[in-house]
Amino acid sequence: MIRIENINKSFDGVEVLSGINHEFSPGKTNLVIGRSGSGKTVLLKILVGLMQPSEGKVWYEKIDFSTLDKKEVRALRMEVGMLFQGSALFDSLTVEQNIRFPLDMFTNWTTKEKLDRVNYCLERVNLTGVNKKYPSETSGGMQKRVGIARAIVLNPKYLFCDEPNSGLDPKTALLIDELIQDITYENQITTIVNTHDMNSVMEIGDNVMLLSGGKVAWTGTKEDVIASDNAVLQDFIFASPFLKRLRVAALEQQQNPQQQK
């Protein structure tokens, strides 16, 4: 579980996040959604400690992140995996070396044990036979999957995903979403996904937090999204006229299930 308390963040006097309180549950995919510039990435960076909040606290279980020294932060980060928007795979290393990097750095495993773990993670993300390829030789979707494999190689307790679907076609995006959700359920980890993809919200949004103008505008689950009358949420999720009509139809179906049959 990760809990944030009254998080505020300003850059040169401009407030980006204001009074954010939330709890991210374990074993669930927790989505942070919002328009570009709403403060999602800043919040994610604060959560993983890449940025300090101007005010407020981040709790990992019962550990206050702000009280940790550098060594303790690094120890905690051994329990954290992160998928970056651009995958952030090291260009000079092969897929196998990329995934093996945390194992090489932090474990005393034998080469065979490391290779077995790498292959297991690659199989888990439905990628095989790409061990010796360089990131530049793989597609965007494959790079995301390699990114996920690297993020889970040390069995993290917390998984962060920043815009996992950006630049992917809808079908591949769905596969990545399902993968993230499956891994979350299997390992009962706390997963936080930053996204502005409404398909992700409706597919894997166990818990959803909507940020707007640096503030929490709405919280709920994917089931609550359609019925909610929150104007900011509806404006964000059902942005186009087509989606708005789709929502109306879905609401009518919910109200008159017999009529639809």
Add this chain to the structure above:
Amino acid sequence: MKFNFFYHFGRYVYMMAQALARPEKFSMYWKETIRQMEAISVGSVIIVVLISIFIGAVSALQFCYQLDGQLIPMYYVGYIVRDLAIIESAPTITCLVLAGKVGSNIAAEIGGMRQKEHIDAMEIMGVNTAAYLVTPKVIAAIFVIPLLVTIAAFVGIIGGYLASVPAGYLTDMEYMRGLRAYFEPYNVFIMYVKSVVFAFMITSISAFFGYYVTGGSIELGKASTNAVVIGNIFILAGDYFIALILT
């Protein structure tokens, strides 16, 4: 834009303090150090040899011209070329060139990693990025650059020979006599002190500019340029202070 020296110097000291922390795993740092040694040495030998041979040759020709018809014996050409190469041209000119070649490369490599979130990815894994990205480069340079400087000194002296002796300005015997005259081993010590200090400056300054780069490709280009310019200024200032202290 206002340049705040103390702000940047403070960040530099902070980064270097982080870089001196105990490595997470020695074998990974060792591997990276060897990789950097190869990158710095193999990639720089040809340019170092080319520059040194011409500097040695030009020095010899200039002194032949200056000493021609004077009372000073011509074998002094060999003596001057030798000491010039050992004390000044090999360590300083070579390191100025390396600040351009190696320094810009380091700044661009680390800066590119910052922009592509590779450094953030390592941080999230729990890696001390300042230590992993900076220390192997500094150690590799401290071992490899003195070797390159040694090569530069030898090649400079050979360049002086090739430019002056076959052209008939002085004889082979005179040049050799000059090379052996008034030799001070202490000058070689000064050469190595300079090369170690300059190696540290080149790598740490360029790593600093790369490590803290923000923005896009224009900022990365600026960081790379700054790494070279500031590196060169520090080398020249360092050259003056080392000369002041050691001579």
